[in-house]
Amino acid sequence: MRIALFVTCLADTLFPETGRATVRLLERLGHQVEFPAAQTCCGQMHVNTGYLRDALPLVRHYVEVFEDCEAIVVPSGSCTGSIRHQHAMVARRYGDEALARRAEAVAGRTYELSELLVDVLGVEDVGAYYPHRVTYHPTCHSLRLLRAGDRPLRLLRHVAGIDLVELPDADTCCGFGGTFAVKNADTSTAMLADKMRSVLDTQAEVCTAGDSSCLMHIGGGLSRLRAGTRTVHLAEILASQPQTSQPGPPEPHPPGPHTAGQAGAR
Amino acid sequence: MSAPTFLGLPTAPRGVGHLRGDEPFPVAARRALADTQLRRNLGKATRTIRAKRAAVVGELPDWEELRDAGQAIKAGAMAHLDRYLEQLEEQVTARGGVVHWARDANDANRIVVGLVRATGATEAVKVKSIVTDEIGLNDALAAAGITAHETDLAELIVQLGHDRPSHILVPAIHRNRAEIRDIFLREMGDVDPGLTDSPAALAEAARLHLRRQFLSAKVGISGANFAIAETGTLCVVESEGNGRMCLTLPDTLITVMGIEKILPSWDDLGVFMQLLPRSSTGERMNPYTSMWTGVTPGDGPQQFHLVLLDNGRTAALADRTGRQALHCIRCSACLNVCPVYERVGGHAYGSVYPGPIGAVLSPMLTGVEDNASLPYASSLCGACYDACPVKIDIPSLLVHLRARHVDEVAETRRVPSPEAVTMAAASWVMASPARYEAAQRGGRAGRLLGRGGRIRRLPPPLSAWTSARDAPAPPAQTFRQWWRTEHGDTGHGDTGHGHGEHGETR
Numbered sequence: 001m002r003i004a005l006f007v008t009c010l011a012d013t014l015f016p017e018t019g020r021a022t023v024r025l026l027e028r029l030g031h032q033v034e035f036p037a038a039q040t041c042c043g044q045m046h047v048n049t050g051y052l053r054d055a056l057p058l059v060r061h062y063v064e065v066f067e068d069c070e071a072i073v074v075p076s077g078s079c080t081g082s083i084r085h086q087h088a089m090v091a092r093r094y095g096d097e098a099l100a101r102r103a104e105a106v107a108g109r110t111y112e113l114s115e116l117l118v119d120v121l122g123v124e125d126v127g128a129y130y131p132h133r134v135t136y137h138p139t140c141h142s143l144r145l146l147r148a149g150d151r152p153l154r155l156l157r158h159v160a161g162i163d164l165v166e167l168p169d170a171d172t173c174c175g176f177g178g179t180f181a182v183k184n185a186d187t188s189t190a191m192l193a194d195k196m197r198s199v200l201d202t203q204a205e206v207c208t209a210g211d212s213s214c215l216m217h218i219g220g221g222l223s224r225l226r227a228g229t230r231t232v233h234l235a236e237i238l239a240s241q242p243q244t245s246q247p248g249p250p251e252p253h254p255p256g257p258h259t260a261g262q263a264g265a266r
Numbered sequence: 267m268s269a270p271t272f273l274g275l276p277t278a279p280r281g282v283g284h285l286r287g288d289e290p291f292p293v294a295a296r297r298a299l300a301d302t303q304l305r306r307n308l309g310k311a312t313r314t315i316r317a318k319r320a321a322v323v324g325e326l327p328d329w330e331e332l333r334d335a336g337q338a339i340k341a342g343a344m345a346h347l348d349r350y351l352e353q354l355e356e357q358v359t360a361r362g363g364v365v366h367w368a369r370d371a372n373d374a375n376r377i378v379v380g381l382v383r384a385t386g387a388t389e390a391v392k393v394k395s396i397v398t399d400e401i402g403l404n405d406a407l408a409a410a411g412i413t414a415h416e417t418d419l420a421e422l423i424v425q426l427g428h429d430r431p432s433h434i435l436v437p438a439i440h441r442n443r444a445e446i447r448d449i450f451l452r453e454m455g456d457v458d459p460g461l462t463d464s465p466a467a468l469a470e471a472a473r474l475h476l477r478r479q480f481l482s483a484k485v486g487i488s489g490a491n492f493a494i495a496e497t498g499t500l501c502v503v504e505s506e507g508n509g510r511m512c513l514t515l516p517d518t519l520i521t522v523m524g525i526e527k528i529l530p531s532w533d534d535l536g537v538f539m540q541l542l543p544r545s546s547t548g549e550r551m552n553p554y555t556s557m558w559t560g561v562t563p564g565d566g567p568q569q570f571h572l573v574l575l576d577n578g579r580t581a582a583l584a585d586r587t588g589r590q591a592l593h594c595i596r597c598s599a600c601l602n603v604c605p606v607y608e609r610v611g612g613h614a615y616g617s618v619y620p621g622p623i624g625a626v627l628s629p630m631l632t633g634v635e636d637n638a639s640l641p642y643a644s645s646l647c648g649a650c651y652d653a654c655p656v657k658i659d660i661p662s663l664l665v666h667l668r669a670r671h672v673d674e675v676a677e678t679r680r681v682p683s684p685e686a687v688t689m690a691a692a693s694w695v696m697a698s699p700a701r702y703e704a705a706q707r708g709g710r711a712g713r714l715l716g717r718g719g720r721i722r723r724l725p726p727p728l729s730a731w732t733s734a735r736d737a738p739a740p741p742a743q744t745f746r747q748w749w750r751t752e753h754g755d756t757g758h759g760d761t762g763h764g765h766g767e768h769g770e771t772r
Contacts, residue, residue: 009702011745012745012746013745014740015738015741016743016748018745019745019748020748023749035746035749039699040696040698040699043696047665049668050641050665050667050668050669050671050672051669051686051689051693052665052672054692057696058693058696140646140647140649144652145648171649172605173645173649175645176645177644178646180644181731181735184295184606185292185731185733185734186295187292187609187643190305192734192735219736220720220736221734223720224734224736
């Protein structure tokens, strides 16, 4: 299958290994990945901060870049959620019904990574190997906007060598919420503290999720505390192979190219 | 459809009632977060109620259908609110009640004070009611020399503690039993000085204190959970039976009701009696449901007054997107599942309506400018939407109100706010691949700030992030640079069509 990657502006700019891992994984499964170079940002931050008018050009841009693609994969639950639940709404708010319909059509072919793998490609065992103790944070938008359910966990349970441990209070928000983490930093920090306590209670070395933004938040807190637990995107675990998977370093290092095992460290 | 038109309908007036806080949410929240006893009390209480609710909701196979029905009934009632209100007035009047129309809090307070004065009473007993707190009725009565006695146990704790309610259902949720014992000993003149903090002892102390008031009161004041338009029936749902005392013993009953509480028909009540107790207290059925229709000679209050309150509700109704906030049945399920509410409590919201629904409802009633920080008091995690028994899409409403706020600020400011400038600039950059990539190159200067891949301190406003979290330093290579290295540079342009024949595939 030809699959277009919408890597998201965050992963493109700050967490490129997430994108690289998505490409490696899908190619290993025998699919063609393309990267429409004109892509930028889905506009979620603008919408969720109330700047819907400023989001409109970004909605239009996403639609124009991706509307000829047969399937689009996004390694982010919240960006997929924004594309699926907000793009048409933004277009309609400013009276562009034609754009709203096009946005709905593109959104219908836009999938979060675990949705693409399980629902579209029909695979749960992706042949990954990841010999680490891992806990999974479901992220609010994957859970409640996309209803991704246990798809990510089904994928993780098939990973060879993994020691998957359940996260207590998993469905509670980590406190990121985009600009919420800045506008309401104290409340966000209190939520983060409880999430980190849950993560650390599992004694996992890795906390994973399907969204770089939530991982940036949880990972930023864990890193500040020198907690000894790192965050790794789901795509990187699913892309891992025996030859690339090594024990990660306890402290974050900037991810470089072709260092799959380590690159998850934030 | 274009942006909702603001019709300029009157909002809840300033200077009366409790819909506005004294300080923005982040400031109030910061103080609340430092109260470790509050954090403990709230965490324990909300966790308990969440588990109870989940259990009783889970045993209903048709819960989702009930939610759909509740939503549909409320939407229908709001769509024809004018008709149903007149029908209600007709029915209540025909059955011996008197209906009063109150444009706002000042109107309603004036009406109720006048009605109590007309009885000659200087005291009144009150059923737990949020709407009378919304309009500041107790303050208005006190100014007129009338003492209002709260009879709901939690409301009594709040009143005796000279405190404010912090939860829709459990107004004293921020207190534990040791604190309640202290309040009773300090404020309840007739209490046994050997009072312990066992729940049974505290309840008995309140029972003895309240019994005297029930038996002597000439006027009862209540809110309403539901009003049935076709019969003129009012309904109060409660747990303690103290409400029923107030609704049946006094000679005069005054009910203040927000106009959105209306249900078209008697049949509709069946849906809500399944939704409300399960969502609020986590019970299959609440212990006391009182219903009354007008006046029954020789039985119960012989004078019944119904005050229909607007106080910003018509303005909320005029917002086609926002109006679904009026569907709220005040169950408080959204508060109990909200990670923000659980940590900061109700007082930080500054309004009698706290939590996720309060963050929507309060700005809708007052106008967004008077509660501008509330729509941002959410991480948009969506737990409230899942819990809402009438499926109010609270996260979408929060975003809608943020947009209303942003648009209003843009209209009134001569110079755009720094945030607006940043957002406009980001939009301009992100709408063009070339500008976006140039910005990425600029951002890589951020590598200079980082050590070992992380940044420990960023300039304001991002310093709020690095106060408790490291930030990632930009990597040596963005994803698109890597892709280009691996797949060759096929260029990009501002045409917005990087795909298709010009797209890269491998």
